[in-house]
Amino acid sequence: MSLVISQNFVLTDSTPEFPVTLDHPVIGWRNIVTTANIIADNEDLNFPASNLANPATHAHEEWRSDADGVQYLKVTTGSVDDIDYVGIARHNFGSEQIPVRIEDGDGNVLVQEVLLADDSPALFRFTAQSLTEVRIRLDASNGQLPRAAVLYVGKLLVLERMIYVGHTPLKHARKITVQNGRSERGTFLGRIVLGAWRETTIPLSLLSPAWYRDYGGDEFLAVAAETPFFFGWRPQSYPYEIGYCWLIDDPMPVPVGPSNRIAFDLKVSGIV
16 A cells, blocks of 8 residues: 655645645546556556456456566546546555556656555555656566556545544454354354455545535545545555545535534445
8 A cells, every 4th residue: 555756746736725735635536547548568468458447456357468578558648637646456566576657658757666565556646737648667677577457547636624533544444254163162263264355434524515516526426436446544644555445335425513514424445
């Protein structure tokens, strides 16, 4: 679960009306990647780069390279809208020690080369800008074969309020289904874990009606009804607590008195 911020990052989301910091929660739900606009220098014919446009994280739906060496994943944006993040989930870049770098279409570095600590969801953040192409450079020079299941490219939604209490980060939100064994006398005989996953609640409150309606809150909830998203609850302080999540309940935004500001919970499951 990693957040990598460009060395030249400039926060462009903060305004006098909605002042934010690098620790304000971020949601990566806007995604321009489609089966038609992504290509890879190398791909297994049974696991093409177009699979990266599918939000599923199953191994049968991933992209797999068929060669080692330096190689690129390239996304043609087809848009003048600002872009400020790349999200990757279900990859092997950490375990296979494959350095990753984010570039624009001219080869200019957006996020410096980094070696991820593990294979958890990774979020790369850079200054918002209009880009015709985004490239993910993978240096598999030691014989590795890169693979990944999900790729998002788009503009982050920065939440208006920080989260201080009432939230268990997805990394720590373990849920298990178990079967306990015991004898007729009640002696503990062992425990079998039948299933394990991550599940938590993201409490959001004191959101202004203007932010919710005009800045992207309502649009996010409409898309999130069917589509997973990347989430960082306090990205600067806890850059290793990024999750790839999906809703497991319907959020109900409610104005709360006496301020009339909006509050709702995001109940999510996800991978870390």
